[in-house]
Amino acid sequence: MIISHNLKMYVQKLRSSNLRPTKQRLKICQFLFDRKKTFHFTVEALNKKINKNVATKVSLATIYNTVEAFTNAGYLKEILTSKNKSYYDTNIKSHHHFYDEGSKELTDIHYSQIKLSRVPVPPKGKKIKNLEVVIRIQK
Amino acid sequence: MIISHNLKMYVQKLRSSNLRPTKQRLKICQFLFDRKKTFHFTVEALNKKINKNVATKVSLATIYNTVEAFTNAGYLKEILTSKNKSYYDTNIKSHHHFYDEGSKELTDIHYSQIKLSRVPVPPKGKKIKNLEVVIRIQK
DNA sequence: TTCTAGTTTAGAATTATTATAAACTAAGTA
DNA sequence: TACTTAGTTTATAATAATTCTAAACTAGAA
Numbered sequence: 468m469i470i471s472h473n474l475k476m477y478v479q480k481l482r483s484s485n486l487r488p489t490k491q492r493l494k495i496c497q498f499l500f501d502r503k504k505t506f507h508f509t510v511e512a513l514n515k516k517i518n519k520n521v522a523t524k525v526s527l528a529t530i531y532n533t534v535e536a537f538t539n540a541g542y543l544k545e546i547l548t549s550k551n552k553s554y555y556d557t558n559i560k561s562h563h564h565f566y567d568e569g570s571k572e573l574t575d576i577h578y579s580q581i582k583l584s585r586v587p588v589p590p591k592g593k594k595i596k597n598l599e600v601v602i603r604i605q606k
Numbered sequence: 607m608i609i610s611h612n613l614k615m616y617v618q619k620l621r622s623s624n625l626r627p628t629k630q631r632l633k634i635c636q637f638l639f640d641r642k643k644t645f646h647f648t649v650e651a652l653n654k655k656i657n658k659n660v661a662t663k664v665s666l667a668t669i670y671n672t673v674e675a676f677t678n679a680g681y682l683k684e685i686l687t688s689k690n691k692s693y694y695d696t697n698i699k700s701h702h703h704f705y706d707e708g709s710k711e712l713t714d715i716h717y718s719q720i721k722l723s724r725v726p727v728p729p730k731g732k733k734i735k736n737l738e739v740v741i742r743i744q745k
Numbered sequence: 746t747t748c749t750a751g752t753t754t755a756g757a758a759t760t761a762t763t764a765t766a767a768a769c770t771a772a773g774t775a
Numbered sequence: 776t777a778c779t780t781a782g783t784t785t786a787t788a789a790t791a792a793t794t795c796t797a798a799a800c801t802a803g804a805a
Binding site for chain 2 (some may be wrong): 746747752753754755756761
Binding site (some may be wrong): 545546547548549551552554561565567568574580581582583584585586587589590592593594595596597598599600601602603604605606 | 681
């Protein structure tokens with residue numbers, strides 16, 4: 468097994484978010500972030516991949532907890548879809564999605580592909596956290 | 607009980623979508639569309655309102671079936687949120703939403719408040735069904 | 746009136762997620 | 776190094792939203 472060069476970085480990253488660098492969290496970090504391309508996933512799918520062919524499994528509850536913690540810490544972004552299942556994205560940069568209603572697949576839309584020339588002022592006392600465009604497509 | 611002036615209209619509307627104008631569907635039509643302002647709802651909330659103080663209840667399964675049928679027929683629009691519960695909108699015109707992460711409330715954004723000056727071409731063989739902007743807000 | 750495909754229904758089943766509480770562990774302190 | 780404790784993990788139970796099932800019902804055509 469190759470030890471990630473980024474392990475130390477993840478330890479620091481986690482500490483800086485007040486998250487203890489546990490074995491489980493580091494394993495999940497490596498799985499999510501030791502790659503060139505960003506990707507989308509559901510908790511169920513992540514659980515399967517993380518625990519495929521390994522001796523010591525990470526429990527489903529921990530996968531849920533970690534994904535939530537990472538989302539709060541800003542390492543992940545929750546994606547909006549119409550389905551009652553949460554999708555996450557390791558690409559936290561501002562960008563948008565196609566959502567294919569048939570295959571239920573999400574595809575990135577690079578932010579430069581969509582231009583908003585007018586955005587509303589948020590209601591009093593509220594701040595805009597995030598602006599997301601989802602384009603639903605079908606055959 | 608006032609009989610809706612629009613009953614005949616709903617019968618025709620349903621027929622034109624190959625949906626039999628049953629008592630249940632007409633009741634739901636009246637509840638959803640016999641009003642000046644459009645609104646958002648969840649199936650659970652609709653179920654409660656439809657069956658409040660009535661002798662013969664519409665079953666939850668029918669509420670689900672009907673909302674799905676009406677959405678497919680284009681009478682309703684499903685709204686995108688990050689929560690694992692479906693929200694629907696009787697306003698099917700192109701418009702967008704604020705989604706308050708704290709209160710989980712949805713507010714309409716009039717279409718003129720958002721201007722998209724650039725929209726991507728959909729993948730080959732696919733058509734754009736719907737384009738939705740959700741602005742997540744927080745305190 | 747009869748027939749049939751479409752619809753409704755109650756309840757069971759499924760799916761995704763959250764809660765619980767006991768066991769474990771990272772990391773600060775003596 | 777051992778001790779301590781708050782944070783974390785875990786298996787499992789609980790919950791919530793939705794879908795499935797199959798029997799009973801009904802709109803509308805013949």
